[in-house]
Amino acid sequence: MTGADEQWGAALRLLWGPPAKPARGPKRGLTLEGIAGAGVVLADAEGLAGVSMQGVAGQLAVTKMALYRYVPGKAELIALMVEAAMPDASVLDGRPAEEGWRERLGAWARELLAGFRAHPWLLEATVGARVMGPGEVGWMERALAALDGCGLTGAESIDAVVLLSGHVRGIAEQERAMGGGAGGVSGEGPDAQLTTVLGEVMRVHGERYPALGAALASAAEAGGQDQALDFGLERILDGLGQLVAERAGGRGRG
Known part of the structure; x- marks a missing residue:
């Protein structure tokens, strides 16, 4: 087994196939697409830090151990989520x-x-x-x-x-x-927000930064778009x- 197989083998199989042999346990009723979708919902609501195997299991109304029969860990879960959330390049x-x-x-x-x-x-x-x-x-x-x-x-x-x-x-x-x-x-x-924030600074300290003041004034005249x-x-x-x-x-x- 190569180093890549050891580090990324599970994610490669999940994303590209062929699928791994089913783990022992009750009949498998979830899908990788459904698991990824539940993770995306969590990440959209709470950010990536809010995603956990336990949280996704809760979304799917299964135990965390049941989820592990499909996805071996959080790294593989996130890989599936990325694939599900990326817009379709087609x-x-x-x-x-x-x-x-x-x-x-x-x-x-x-x-x-x-x-x-x-x-x-x-x-x-x-x-x-x-x-x-x-x-x-x-x-x-x-x-x-x-x-x-x-x-x-x-x-x-x-x-x-x-x-x-x-x-x-x-x-x-x-x-x-x-x-x-x-x-x-x-x-x-972001451009307009930065201009707003800098504008507050420049009102007090503008004489120290004449080039910046001139650029901001020009941007304001152009509409600040x-x-x-x-x-x-x-x-x-x-x-x-x-x-x-x-x-x-x-x-x-x-």
Whole structure:
């Protein structure tokens, strides 16, 4: 047995199959989908810290020992929950065939952000070394497929996807920290909330930070709209576009 089998074997079997042999005990009446769904309900209500084997068992009206016959531990439970909560990447498959890589990656980023907004605990559950299920791997597949034919190396394409997902995660983390959801507690996005908080500081100490004061005043004149997602996304795609153009030029010279 390899180290990976020992560490992640149970999660791999649960997410990808084949299923493990049934554990001894009463006739099995639960499903992995139902167990994952109960965990998602708990996490949506209480956050990831509020999820436990006991809590999920209570949601399903079974004993914790009965739950262990299906899922060996909390790590595997969370893996199932992530797979259940991730938005379906196939929503991107129906986009117009004539769309370029830039439009497809932009749509990919916005759909991914919608998933994090729907289930903010996913931000905490999808970090570190772990097993990813078919749904989550499908998101990486769609992004890499959008870059197919752009002349990037495999490593560059993967790095581009990591860069995009990092930007999306950063926006989602800010929204979560400022109250959750797309508009936080006050209905404002993170840009507007930050401006509000800084405005209080600048009223007293503004003379110490003239550049910041000027930037905030300019943002206020423009309406103070939240543009962090789109601004960062466009800059990332601009940079990728330059690299794609360089690769295309190199091919032409050859």
